[in-house]
Amino acid sequence: MCGIVGYIGTKQAAPILVEGLKKLEYRGYDSAGIAVFDKNNNIQVIKTKGRLSALEEKLKPCNLQSNLGIGHTRWATHGEPNDVNSHPHASQNGHIAVVHNGIIENYMQLKEFLQSKGFLFQSDTDTEVIAQLVEYNFKGNLVKAVMNTLNDLEGSYALGVICTTCPEEFVAARKDSPLIVGIGENENYIASDIPAILQHTRDIYILEDREVVRIKQNDIAIFNLLGEKVERDIFHVDWDITSAEKGGYEHFMMKEMCEEPQAVKATLMPRLKDGRVLLDQIDMTPEDVKRLEKINIVACGTAYHAGIVGRYVIEKLVRIPVEVDLASEFRYKDPLVNEKQLTIIISQSGETLDSLMALREAKRKGSRVLSIVNVVGSSIARESDDILYTWAGPEIAVASTKAYNTQLAALFLIALDMANKKETITEAEYQNYIAQLNTIPSLLETVLNNKEDIQKFASGQFNEKSIFFLGRGLDYALSMEGSLKLKEISYIHSEAYAGGELKHGTIALIEEGTLVVCPLTQENLVEKMISNIREVKARGAIVMAITQNKHAAEVVKSADVVITIPDVISLFAPIVAITPMQLFAYYMSVLRGNDVDKPRNLAKSVTVE
Ligand code: AGP
Numbered sequence: 001m002c003g004i005v006g007y008i009g010t011k012q013a014a015p016i017l018v019e020g021l022k023k024l025e026y027r028g029y030d031s032a033g034i035a036v037f038d039k040n041n042n043i044q045v046i047k048t049k050g051r052l053s054a055l056e057e058k059l060k061p062c063n064l065q066s067n068l069g070i071g072h073t074r075w076a077t078h079g080e081p082n083d084v085n086s087h088p089h090a091s092q093n094g095h096i097a098v099v100h101n102g103i104i105e106n107y108m109q110l111k112e113f114l115q116s117k118g119f120l121f122q123s124d125t126d127t128e129v130i131a132q133l134v135e136y137n138f139k140g141n142l143v144k145a146v147m148n149t150l151n152d153l154e155g156s157y158a159l160g161v162i163c164t165t166c167p168e169e170f171v172a173a174r175k176d177s178p179l180i181v182g183i184g185e186n187e188n189y190i191a192s193d194i195p196a197i198l199q200h201t202r203d204i205y206i207l208e209d210r211e212v213v214r215i216k217q218n219d220i221a222i223f224n225l226l227g228e229k230v231e232r233d234i235f236h237v238d239w240d241i242t243s244a245e246k247g248g249y250e251h252f253m254m255k256e257m258c259e260e261p262q263a264v265k266a267t268l269m270p271r272l273k274d275g276r277v278l279l280d281q282i283d284m285t286p287e288d289v290k291r292l293e294k295i296n297i298v299a300c301g302t303a304y305h306a307g308i309v310g311r312y313v314i315e316k317l318v319r320i321p322v323e324v325d326l327a328s329e330f331r332y333k334d335p336l337v338n339e340k341q342l343t344i345i346i347s348q349s350g351e352t353l354d355s356l357m358a359l360r361e362a363k364r365k366g367s368r369v370l371s372i373v374n375v376v377g378s379s380i381a382r383e384s385d386d387i388l389y390t391w392a393g394p395e396i397a398v399a400s401t402k403a404y405n406t407q408l409a410a411l412f413l414i415a416l417d418m419a420n421k422k423e424t425i426t427e428a429e430y431q432n433y434i435a436q437l438n439t440i441p442s443l444l445e446t447v448l449n450n451k452e453d454i455q456k457f458a459s460g461q462f463n464e465k466s467i468f469f470l471g472r473g474l475d476y477a478l479s480m481e482g483s484l485k486l487k488e489i490s491y492i493h494s495e496a497y498a499g500g501e502l503k504h505g506t507i508a509l510i511e512e513g514t515l516v517v518c519p520l521t522q523e524n525l526v527e528k529m530i531s532n533i534r535e536v537k538a539r540g541a542i543v544m545a546i547t548q549n550k551h552a553a554e555v556v557k558s559a560d561v562v563i564t565i566p567d568v569i570s571l572f573a574p575i576v577a578i579t580p581m582q583l584f585a586y587y588m589s590v591l592r593g594n595d596v597d598k599p600r601n602l603a604k605s606v607t608v609e
Contacts, residue, residue: 002087002101003029003073004179005196006160006170008217009187014064017071020189020196022052023244025598029073031086034059035097036069041167043097047072047086067217068170070160070190072099075603079124088160089128091135092120095164098134100127101192102156102177103608110152126155134161142166143214146173147225150212156353156608160190173212177607178351178379181205181213181220183234188215194237195244195394202237206377235377244394251596253397253489257582258448261441263392263402264575267409268437270391275431277417282370282386284342286421289318292342296335296367297324298358299346300606302400303372303407305481307346309574310411312474316571317419317433327354331361339366344414347371348395348403349605350378359383372410374403388414397597398604399489401582404481405444408575412437436569440576443566447579450564454580457544457561458587461515462490468506468516469496469581470536472529475519478574482517482581489589489599499525499532512540517581520547520555521565521573533558546580548573 003024007013017034032055033047046062048054052073072087079085088097104110107126110133115121119132130149138145142163150157156176163170172179172190182189182197182204189197190213194204205222207213211230214221222230249255271278295314297307304326311322325335327345331354337343343362347355350373359369359380371384374392381387390406416433419425425433461467467486469479479496486494497506499518510516516536520529526547533543537558545559548567556562563580565573589596 002075002192003196004099004101004158004160004190004192005071006069006172006190006215007187008068008170008215009184010067010217011187012064013066013069014059016200017069018052018056018059020191021071021073023195023198024073024191024193025052029075030081031074031076031083032072033086033088034069034071035088035090035099035162036064036066037162037164037167039065041164043090043094043162043164045088045090045097047083047088049082049086068162068167070097070099070162070170085123085125087127089123089125089131091131093135096131096134096138097162098127098131099160100130101158101607102175104129104153104157105155106153130157130159138163140165142169142171143212143223146171147212147223147227150175150210150225158192169214169216171212171214172207174207175209176353176356176379179207181207181215183220186217188217188220190215194239195396198237198239198244203234204237205232206235208382209379239394244396251397251586253399253401253586253596256395256397256402257579257586259393260402260405260448260579261444263390263406264409264444265441266391266393267406268413268440271413272434272437275434277413277420277434279388279413279417282388284386284418284421289418289421291340292320293340295320295322296330296337296341296343296362297322297346298327298330298343298355298362300327300352300354302404302481302484303346303348303355305477305484306404306407306411307344308477308480309408309474310344310415312477313411313571314415314418317415317425318422319424320418327352327358331358335361335365337362337365337367341367343367343369345369345371345380345384346407347380348374348400348407350375350380351605351607352380353607353609356380356383370414372407374406396604398599398602399485399585404578405575409437409440412572412575436572439568440572443568443576444579446566447576451583453561453563454583455587458584458591462588462591464492464515466493466495466514468510468514469494470499470502470516470518470529470532471496472499472525473522474570474574475522475525475529475577478519478577478581479517481578482519482585485582485585486588488602489585489594489596490592491594491600492588499529502532502535507535507539510536510539510541514541516541516543517584518543518545518559519577519581520545520551521568521577522570524570526551526554530555530558546577
């Protein structure tokens with residue numbers, strides 16, 4: 001996903017833009033660039049394929065003197081990653097420069113129109129079309145030119161625009177791609193995400209869809225597309241800066257795994273008061289819960305896997321059918337959703353476009369929408385009827401870890417609250433589950449204090465070509481996430497399989513030396529899973545099992561390696577058993593020399609189709 005930074009003020013713009021882009025590197029990118037005014041008020045565009053270090057090399061001889069500029073890290077969607085296709089893009093007369101995050105779906109028609117008006121293009125990108133169109137629409141007022149341009153665009157955008165004839169201001173706009181405005185002293189900013197400007201200001205405006213903002217050194221004016229001024233409350237960011245830094249860890253991913261006990265505590269504790277589950281402002285009455293015919297859980301990637309765990313837990317406790325869908329499937333299948341259903345959207349970033357569009361589809365069909373989100377004020381949060389923030393703190397590594405654990409914690413809270421209101425569990429069971437929830441942060445601490453066995457096992461396996469994850473029930477749901485974690489950072493092929501399904505095909509793939517990872521945390525299924533371990537062992541597999549201390553003596557008789565976790569009830573086991581799998585994936589990636597925090601081809605939040 002692309003990163004955007006913009007600045008106007010009294011300081012030199014170029015270093016501020018580059019430093020801001022560095023704070024957005026976690027989003028994944030393949031090129032970078034900035035556009036600033038030079039002393040003759042011409043726009044200088046310096047950009048390059050590759051990392052920000054390559055851009056800094058290009059900037060060294062430029063001696064740019066400018067107090068206004070825009071910067072961009074690009075994750076290629078239209079046009080291959082190269083110098084010409086990187087942002088910013090200038091219009092053909094050089095008066096306009098644009099940075100863009102998103103996809104313009106009708107860019108070819110617009111490009112043909114502009115070519116018929118004599119415009120010549122340099123790149124293959126949709127963004128260059130925006131720059132040319134702003135020039136075409138520019139009649140002296142940059143805000144108006146941008147508004148007229150936006151009225152012709154179809155698709156998603158977060159934009160920064162500068163113009164040579166408007167050296168005292170720049171303009172920004174958004175639709176479906178996030179953008180914030182940073183409010184400084186005699187200076188102001190725009191950014192795709194908070195970390196880019198947190199060292200300069202904690203006060204921001206969160207732009208809403210189809211809004212345009214004019215930014216001057218001492219004035220910020222937000223407009224809707226009709227040109228009407230819009231009032232907006234200032235949002236104060238209360239993160240501490242170190243939470244968006246590595247804090248001495250080699251990788252953000254390890255830091256964020258080690259934050260899991262605190263993150264889960266932050267999710268749970270504000271909602272567990274005086275022996276009750278209190279879900280913030282979510283006023284779902286017992287009648288609301290009893291009236292529910294079905295619950296939909298919709299998400300992508302890791303959040304989707306959290307949803308699958310959530311389905312087991314909610315169905316077990318609340319006895320309501322739960323359907324879990326990938327957001328990219330849900331939004332196009334004309335889903336059977338109505339006002340008697342609750343749709344839960346899970347998203348760490350709160351900006352995943354497929355999940356946002358699925359939310360809108362569910363609302364369009366009358367469903368109440370509750371979102372489990374980590375980023376406060378994000379698009380999904382703002383469009384939901386109810387929000388349960390995970391309060392995990394910023395998750396910078398592309399591979400999601402603490403967010404998954406906290407999403408499970410949020411789902412456990414929702415399941416308990418509903419079960420209590422629907423009276424499908426007794427008060428004694430309710431209290432016992434709450435007591436169990438309170439132990440989870442310390443159980444995670446124990447797991448994280450015993451990384452060595454996992455690191456040691458990984459050191460013997462990191463050249464594997466394909467790794468199987470095998471589980472039953474909640475352990476199958478858990479295996480899906482363990483498999484994704486491994487794939488996305490070690491680049492080793494992996495597959496999660498239901499233990500009982502093995503004999504229906506996949507066991508054909510098991511051969512001498514095949515590595516199989518088996519979580520065995522479900523009390524009623526341990527014996528069945530031990531049989532599965534014996535089946536694959538009989539065909540030469542090497543098996544790493546993950547199980548509670550209480551089952552270790554039994555499991556060690558069949559598995560090659562047993563990673564133990566503290567005893568935890570089956571229903572909540574995934575929130576603890578996932579951490580050894582996250583650690584396994586981490587060590588495999590480090591051993592293979594991969595970029596753990598910024599794995600190839602991936603972005604932290606996918607705000608495009
Ligand atoms: C998980 O490790 C991946 N980074 C990815 O699958 C991610 O979970 C997915 O893109 C959903 O992101 P979200 O939670 O921000 O919506």
